[in-house]
Amino acid sequence: MSATATLSVSTSGRKVQEVESITIRFAGDSGDGMQLAGTQFTNVSAIMGNDIATFPDFPAEIRAPAGTLAGVSGFQVHFASTDIHTPGDRLNCLIVMNPAALKTNLKDLEDGGVLIVNSDSFGPNDLNKAKYKVNPLEDGSLKGYRVIRVPIDKLNRESVKECNLSPREADRCKNFFALGLVYWMFERPMDATLKWIKDKFSKKIDVLEANTRALKAGYNYGETVEAMPVQYRVAKAKIAPGTYRKITGNEALAMGLVAASQMAEKQLVFSGYPITPASDILHQLADMKNFGVKTLQAEDEIAGVGAAIGAAYGGAIGVTATSGPGICLKAEAIGLAVMTELPLVVINVQRGGPSTGLPTKTEQADLLQAMFGRNGECPVAIIAPQSPGDCFDMAFEAVRIATEFMVPTFLLSDGYIANGAEPWAIPDVKKLPKISIVHPTEPNSNDGTTHENGTEEPGKFLPYKRNPMLVRPWAVPGTPGLEHRIGGIEKQDITGNVNYEPANHEHMVHTRAQKVANIAQTIPDLVIEGDQEGDLLLIGWGGTYGSIATALQRARRKGTKIGQIHFRYLNPFPKNTSEVFKRFKKFLVPELNSGQLLLLLRAMFLIDAKGLNKVQGRPFLVSEIEEAIEKAIA
Amino acid sequence: MAVTALPTLKPQDFASDQEVRWCPGCGDYSILAQMKKALTTVNFPREKMVFVSGIGCSSRFPYYMNTYGFHTIHGRAPTFATGLRIARPDLQVWLVTGDGDGLSIGGNHLIHALRRNVDIKVLLFNNEIYGLTKGQFSPTSRLGTKTKSSPQGSVDAPVRPLSLALAAEATFVARTMDMDPNHLTGILHRAAAHKGSAFVEIYQNCKIFNDGVFDYVTDKSSKADNALFLEQGKPMIFGKDRNKGIRLNGLNPEVVTVGKDCGVDDLVMHDEKTESATMAYLLSRMMVPEFPEVFGVLRQVSHPTHEELQAKQAEEATARRGKGDLDKLFRNDDLWVVE
Numbered sequence: 002m003s004a005t006a007t008l009s010v011s012t013s014g015r016k017v018q019e020v021e022s023i024t025i026r027f028a029g030d031s032g033d034g035m036q037l038a039g040t041q042f043t044n045v046s047a048i049m050g051n052d053i054a055t056f057p058d059f060p061a062e063i064r065a066p067a068g069t070l071a072g073v074s075g076f077q078v079h080f081a082s083t084d085i086h087t088p089g090d091r092l093n094c095l096i097v098m099n100p101a102a103l104k105t106n107l108k109d110l111e112d113g114g115v116l117i118v119n120s121d122s123f124g125p126n127d128l129n130k131a132k133y134k135v136n137p138l139e140d141g142s143l144k145g146y147r148v149i150r151v152p153i154d155k156l157n158r159e160s161v162k163e164c165n166l167s168p169r170e171a172d173r174c175k176n177f178f179a180l181g182l183v184y185w186m187f188e189r190p191m192d193a194t195l196k197w198i199k200d201k202f203s204k205k206i207d208v209l210e211a212n213t214r215a216l217k218a219g220y221n222y223g224e225t226v227e228a229m230p231v232q233y234r235v236a237k238a239k240i241a242p243g244t245y246r247k248i249t250g251n252e253a254l255a256m257g258l259v260a261a262s263q264m265a266e267k268q269l270v271f272s273g274y275p276i277t278p279a280s281d282i283l284h285q286l287a288d289m290k291n292f293g294v295k296t297l298q299a300e301d302e303i304a305g306v307g308a309a310i311g312a313a314y315g316g317a318i319g320v321t322a323t324s325g326p327g328i329c330l331k332a333e334a335i336g337l338a339v340m341t342e343l344p345l346v347v348i349n350v351q352r353g354g355p356s357t358g359l360p361t362k363t364e365q366a367d368l369l370q371a372m373f374g375r376n377g378e379c380p381v382a383i384i385a386p387q388s389p390g391d392c393f394d395m396a397f398e399a400v401r402i403a404t405e406f407m408v409p410t411f412l413l414s415d416g417y418i419a420n421g422a423e424p425w426a427i428p429d430v431k432k433l434p435k436i437s438i439v440h441p442t443e444p445n446s447n448d449g450t451t452h453e454n455g456t457e458e459p460g461k462f463l464p465y466k467r468n469p470m471l472v473r474p475w476a477v478p479g480t481p482g483l484e485h486r487i488g489g490i491e492k493q494d495i496t497g498n499v500n501y502e503p504a505n506h507e508h509m510v511h512t513r514a515q516k517v518a519n520i521a522q523t524i525p526d527l528v529i530e531g532d533q534e535g536d537l538l539l540i541g542w543g544g545t546y547g548s549i550a551t552a553l554q555r556a557r558r559k560g561t562k563i564g565q566i567h568f569r570y571l572n573p574f575p576k577n578t579s580e581v582f583k584r585f586k587k588f589l590v591p592e593l594n595s596g597q598l599l600l601l602l603r604a605m606f607l608i609d610a611k612g613l614n615k616v617q618g619r620p621f622l623v624s625e626i627e628e629a630i631e632k633a634i635a
Numbered sequence: 636m637a638v639t640a641l642p643t644l645k646p647q648d649f650a651s652d653q654e655v656r657w658c659p660g661c662g663d664y665s666i667l668a669q670m671k672k673a674l675t676t677v678n679f680p681r682e683k684m685v686f687v688s689g690i691g692c693s694s695r696f697p698y699y700m701n702t703y704g705f706h707t708i709h710g711r712a713p714t715f716a717t718g719l720r721i722a723r724p725d726l727q728v729w730l731v732t733g734d735g736d737g738l739s740i741g742g743n744h745l746i747h748a749l750r751r752n753v754d755i756k757v758l759l760f761n762n763e764i765y766g767l768t769k770g771q772f773s774p775t776s777r778l779g780t781k782t783k784s785s786p787q788g789s790v791d792a793p794v795r796p797l798s799l800a801l802a803a804e805a806t807f808v809a810r811t812m813d814m815d816p817n818h819l820t821g822i823l824h825r826a827a828a829h830k831g832s833a834f835v836e837i838y839q840n841c842k843i844f845n846d847g848v849f850d851y852v853t854d855k856s857s858k859a860d861n862a863l864f865l866e867q868g869k870p871m872i873f874g875k876d877r878n879k880g881i882r883l884n885g886l887n888p889e890v891v892t893v894g895k896d897c898g899v900d901d902l903v904m905h906d907e908k909t910e911s912a913t914m915a916y917l918l919s920r921m922m923v924p925e926f927p928e929v930f931g932v933l934r935q936v937s938h939p940t941h942e943e944l945q946a947k948q949a950e951e952a953t954a955r956r957g958k959g960d961l962d963k964l965f966r967n968d969d970l971w972v973v974e
Contacts, residue, residue: 048971193969246968260961270722290952292959295721295945299714300747307707307714307744308721311687314705315722337708427970430961478703478719478726481682486651486698488706489690498653499698 017232022081023187024089027179028106029098029119030067031060031074034176039076041180041197045189047247047424050237051080054547055422056088056620061277061360068122068130073105082236086388086547088421090622094186096179098122098153100131107143116146117182119175121154149229151222153178160218164211174215181219187233191216241426248425250389250418250544251278254322254348255285257396259292260428262318264397265404265436270312271320272297273305274327277360278416279350282322302330306347310334313343314487316440316477318400322348324416325367326357328374335409336375339513341487342465342473344403344410346396347381351415353618362618363417365543366594371411372572372601378510380517382410383572387546389418390425395569398524401436406520407472413571415593417620418544441474444482464497471516473497521573527566527581534584535562537634540610541591542568542598545621549591552626561634568598574605582608589613589633591626641680646671649681651701657692662813662839663760667699669816673823679727686729687716689736692767693760693839696731710741713748716755717941724942727827728755734775735765738794742774749803751941752831758823759796759834762841763848770844782844797919797933800834801912807833808915809932813840814853818864818930825932831940851923852930861923865931870902873927881926888917890926907935 025042027035036057047053056077065072079089094115097103099122110116123138137143138150157178161171177198184191195213202209223229248256262269271286271294273279287296295312299305306321313319323331328349338345351367353359371383382402386395395412403410441462448460462483465473476483485497493500494508529538531553541549546567553565566581568574582588588610590599596612603610613629615621649671657663674684684702688694690709697704703726707715716730730748737745737759748755764782765771771784775796779788800808807829811822819837826833838849852862859875871881872893880902882891891897903914915933922928953959 044969048969050971050973240973242973244966244970244972246966246970248968256964259959259964263959263961268722270718272718272721289959289964290949291956292964293949294959295949297717297721300743303711304714304717304744304747307711308718310707311705311715311718311720312722313718314715315719315726317722319718319722333708334711334714341705427962427965430965433961478685478723479683481680484682484701484703486653486700486704486706488697488704489708490706 017188017234019234019236021083021235022079022085022089023093023233023235024077024079024091025094025096025183025187026075026077026092026106026109027096027176028073028075028102029176030101031062031064031072032067033074033098034173035074035076035098038176038180039078041194042183042189043078043080043422044197044247045184045193046078046080047245048193049189050240051082051235052085052238052240053247053422053424054079054085054088056417057420059361066130068099068101068127070101070105070131073102075102075106080235082238084238084240086550087620087623090624094183096183098175098179100127100133100137103137104131104133110146112145114146115149116143117149117151117179119153119179120150121152151182156218156222157215160214161211164214165207166211170208171211174211177212177215178219181216181221182223184216185220185223185232186229187235191220240424243426245424245426247422248389248393249281249420249422250386250392250414251281251350251420252285253389253392253425254396254412254414255282255289257393258286258318258320258346258400259289259294260393260433261397261400261436262294263292264433265318265400265438267438268293268295268317269320270295270297270309270317271322272299272308272312273322274299274302276302276324276327278352278419279322279324279327279348281419282348282350302327303334306331306334306345310338310343310345313338313345314341314478316475318346318404319344320346320348322350324350324352324360325354325370328367328370332375335381336377336379337489338409339375339379339381340489340492342407342513344407344475346399346403346410346412348399348412348414350419351413353616359618361416363415363544363620364593364616364618365413365415365545366597366616367413368542368571368594368597369600371413378514380514381572382406382408382517382520383413384410384570385413385543385568386418387543387567387569389421389423391569392418393425393428397433402520402523404436404438404475405472405523406470406516407475408517408520413543415544438475440480441476441483442480445474463495465492466495467512470519470522471512518573521576524570524573524575526577527568527575529564529566529581529584531557531564532562533564535564536585537561537563537587537589537630538582538585539563539565539589539591539626539630540568540598540602541565542571545591545593548621548623548626551623552630555623555627556630561630563630563634571598579606582606587611587633589629591621591629593620641678644675644681646675649674649701651699653698655699656695658843660842661692662762662841663693663696665813665816666758666760666819666837666839667696669819670700670823673820673827677727677824677827679827683725684727684729685719686731687712687719687755688731689733689741690767691733691736691765692841693731693733694736710736710739711744712736713741713744713755713757717748717751717753720753720755720942721945724754724946730755730757732757732759734759734761734763734773734796738774738796738799746799746803749800749805749832749834752804752806752938753941754831756826756829756833757835758826759836760839761796761836762839762845763793764841764845766841766844795919796836797834798916801916801919801934805834805934806831806936806938807932808919808934809834810836810838810928810930812838812849812853812930814849815930822932825935829935831938852928861927863921863927863929865905865907865918865929865933867905867907867932870899870904872899872902879927886917888921888926907932909934910936
């Protein structure tokens with residue numbers, strides 16, 4: 002809890018403590034509905050006007066054996082009256098539904114933090130499953146926390162006993178009981194969740210009634226029982242005026258793609274194979290057929306990218322999305338799209354690797370794969386959103402770059418921003434930029450004959466005759482007179498015919514590289530946040546923006562001359578990159594990998610940058626970056 | 636509605652300006668020639684025809700056609716063709732593949748393109764060998780085939796392309812050969828006319844690495860006895876004296892002599908339109924020397940295509956929710972206003 006806490010008294014006559022921000026986490030078995038409870042809490046907090054950031058953390062197993070350490074699922078919400086960028090480092094409040102959740106989450110709770118425990122689930126069997134030899138509620142090990150023992154199972158069953166449910170069904174309401182309790186504790190109104198329950202269970206009246214009762218019972222328990230120490234109040238945040246919703250990175254990606262296709266007046270063909278954590282994008286788009294979106298659940302990752310390329314060849318916006326292992330499989334086809342110079346959007350929602358790795362955990366270790374992970378000299382455009390909401394803008398950019406430059410464009414998201422949520426100001430549709438796409442309808446050469454009136458006789462269509470930015474024309478099948486052949490064999494410059502000549506190959510390799518380099522002329526310059534020059538420059542990319550920005554603010558409060566840049570464009574880099582580097586003495590590059598951007602920067606800009614590297618499948622804590630800053634300037 | 640007649644095209648109008656680079660005597664030349672001929676009468680605009688291919692000798696085919704063409708990567712041609720058809724149901728998409736490209740590295744994609752009933756016409760040039768990589772055994776090479784990679788003979792049982800296509804629920808399954816131009820043209824015509832995925836196996840001679848592997852059905856002296864040409868609604872008769880036929884004994888086909896073992900009425904009547912693929916499957920299993928090998932259309936049934944079903948869902952979604960409205964989409968969650 003922030004230092005600026007003040008005490009007042011609530012309408013119920015109880016103590017209310019005013020604080021700037023709170024981080025809470027719901028943790029329980031993956032069958033306990035913790036993701037749902039966390040999502041509801043987030044929605045209500047956002048509607049109340051707090052700034053929010055969330056971090057769902059769930060196991061790769063859908064249902065690991067109940068009560069075990071492997072089956073613990075958590076959902077963390079950070080809500081504040083100030084501008085926040087991360088889901089919070091340390092928990093102020095932890096709600097645990099069983100001993101396994103306590104064991105795996107307690108380390109993140111601050112000293113003196115509030116620990117709400119479902120005391121009904123601490124029987125010998127439960128303790129055994131969580132590998133506790135002694136009951137932690139009784140051995141004094143929790144004395145550094147404000148422990149609130151609530152017999153949630155019993156109270157919940159009692160509250161729903163008239164609802165005609167089986168014992169199993171009744172127990173499934175207990176997440177709502179817990180939610181009600183924390184709603185009281187943090188002064189959240191229940192209306193939005195009651196409405197949600199009503200809409201969701203409109204066809205199961207018994208369940209509707211039971212969840213409603215459980216939620217209210219939890220709330221009333223907080224109000225009436227003396228066990229609850231205090232209520233907390235987090236005032237509204239000062240957020241730019243506008244209409245907001247909560248958005249996850251994957252939702253924003255899907256919406257950005259659809260918006261871009263509408264602004265390009267093109268159909269969107271999305272083709273992918275189910276993979277965590279990217280499948281949501283397929284789910285979202287599959288439900289947008291009234292936008293002219295077509296989706297294919299392909300037979301494998303290769304077919305996913307192949308169909309997207311085939312669609313692009315036909316003149317559609319072709320998009321595929323996957324995670325790292327899927328990119329491995331798609332590599333050869335992406336090379337074909339580079340060679341045939343077709344627009345293609347490839348989304349990689351990165352997860353921990355190598356191999357199957359950590360499917361549900363986040364990492365940023367696929368940057369060099371995007372950069373170099375194909376045979377031959379095979380440049381692609383690479384961009385990376387910096388937050389869940391930024392996924393909308395960058396998805397739009399991916400479509401813009403791919404179609405404007407006829408080049409595969411990688412969008413590197415990650416598990417953290419894909420599933421994390423933040424408030425998102427609804428954009429004004431009328432102000433979305435148009436994406437202009439022109440397909441040629443006439444041959445782009447003449448046969449050498451000039452008529453008396455000066456007009457020239459059209460010749461052949463030359464598929465690799467380029468514009469000044471070195472982009473070839475996107476001629477689509479169905480256009481009379483432009484029949485031509487493309488393929489993966491090296492192309493002759495201009496004609497696009499198969500060609501094996503050494504000088505031509507070198508020329509084409511350079512041309513493809515220069516074309517990608519030319520993208521820099523169409524992207525924004527880097528903006529330095531914080532000090533515009535100084536001792537230390539923090540350099541990040543992708544989903545780590547929030548943690549780095551928060552660390553920057555704290556370091557500047559301490560008087561450090563420090564700036565931050567965040568690369569949303571990674572290939573090519575923005576034009577002013579080397580100019581920015583000249584303004585700082587030292588460089589710190591925090592990344593959730595072993596130093597991939599670091600390697601590129603050192604090689605391309607010859608700067609003596611140092612890395613801050615973490616590969617634990619979890620995002621940076623702000624404190625970790627703060628410590629690294631202190632070391633760097635010491 | 637006024638019907639605009641398409642310009643009359645000649646086979647040479649389908650020839651691109653590229654020099655054809657197959658080995659002299661390759662069966663592919665014949666297939667290319669018959670394709671150009673067949674396309675003159677399919678009554679479809681040339682600019683809407685696309686040839687998609689994978690990798691291998693056969694997959695160079697698109698370069699030699701003056702249509703749109705896409706020479707892709709090894710085994711994956713069905714994926715590009717599927718995406719193309721999804722984006723552009725107005726196009727006629729041909730897919731040229733071989734036994735290695737289509738059945739080995741790309742076997743999975745072929746299965747799924749067929750079972751989805753995407754409207755693509757798959758031509759599988761089967762020469763039972765890897766030609767472009769200079770002569771290794773392929774997934775259709777017969778057991779014991781000696782090649783550089785199988786000096787003592789291959790130990791892998793071959794896949795039967797037609798059986799596989801039927802198992803994958805293909806709605807059009809046919810076989811023809813490079814050395815019978817009229818039959819080949821006729822089958823290409825039928826494939827072009829089919830709505831849904833069409834699978835055509837074409838026996839094709841590789842002059843260099845597997846010369847003569849299909850002589851038993853292409854050579855005049857043995858063709859009549861080894862090839863059974865299927866005709867819709869006609870009894871299955873073959874042989875140079877036209878007196879041999881196929882009869883069903885329980886679930887097993889058997890070769891009989893008409894007049895000696897039975898009458899014509901006892902023979903199996905060919906019905907490619909039967910919804911059940913069982914008889915077609917039995918035919919796909921028949922191999923020389925126990926049986927003649929069948930040529931013609933084994934199965935042709937009408938099922939909705941993947942593209943049609945997609946279009947229907949789009950219509951339903953639009954009818955239910957109205958044409959997509961971005962502003963509504965952005966607001967499809969709890970909203971709050973900050974003033």
